[in-house]
Amino acid sequence: xxxxPGPRLGYPGLALTLIGSVAxxxxxxxxxxxAGTSGADGISDIGFNDLHQNLAAFSAPxxxxxxxxxxxxxxxxxxxxxxxxxxxxxxxADSLRIAGLAVGLIGSAWTxxxxxQYIQALHDRGATNAGVFTRSxxxxxxxxxxxxxxxxxxxxxxxxxxSVLTPRSHx
Numbered sequence: 001x002x003x004x005p006g007p008r009l010g011y012p013g014l015a016l017t018l019i020g021s022v023a024x025x026x027x028x029x030x031x032x033x034x035a036g037t038s039g040a041d042g043i044s045d046i047g048f049n050d051l052h053q054n055l056a057a058f059s060a061p062x063x064x065x066x067x068x069x070x071x072x073x074x075x076x077x078x079x080x081x082x083x084x085x086x087x088x089x090x091x092x093a094d095s096l097r098i099a100g101l102a103v104g105l106i107g108s109a110w111t112x113x114x115x116x117q118y119i120q121a122l123h124d125r126g127a128t129n130a131g132v133f134t135r136s137x138x139x140x141x142x143x144x145x146x147x148x149x150x151x152x153x154x155x156x157x158x159x160x161x162x163s164v165l166t167p168r169s170h171x
Contacts, residue, residue: 104151
């Protein structure tokens with residue numbers, strides 16, 4: 001019998017990348033990022049698109065307004081593609097694993113930075129002191145964790161080489 005080694009599709013990493021990507025998609029489209037307030041001067045719940053509109057109205061830094069405009073979506077697509085590619089048995093898998101993890105970490109950090117700029121813009125307009133996670137809802141957490149999951153999923157890469165025994169031909 002001879003051994004035919006070969007890496008296999010990285011199902012665990014692929015699953016984690018897809019879970020992270022779905023979490024990001026849900027975060028950007030269906031859930032709130034901040035809870036609203038009640039009362040006569042109540043503010044409605046704030047979602048991903050609301051943050052983009054508010055930051056544009058506040059003249060916040062371009063890094064924050066662009067995050068909620070197009071960068072978050074671009075990072076989602078990139079980390080998804082890198083995660084899928086990194087978990088396929090191919091020669092580029094190691095490079096894709098590193099790049100996928102880096103994009104996942106950058107996505108999570110940029111999410112926090114964009115939100116910190118949003119809170120600063122609120123403070124500049126006279127809002128009470130609050131932090132990034134004050135009154136936070138599931139959207140923030142799904143975004144930050146989604147990027148991390150997708151990046152870690154990419155880092156896992158294809159499953160290790162497994163020897164497959166095949167019968168040896170006798171001549």
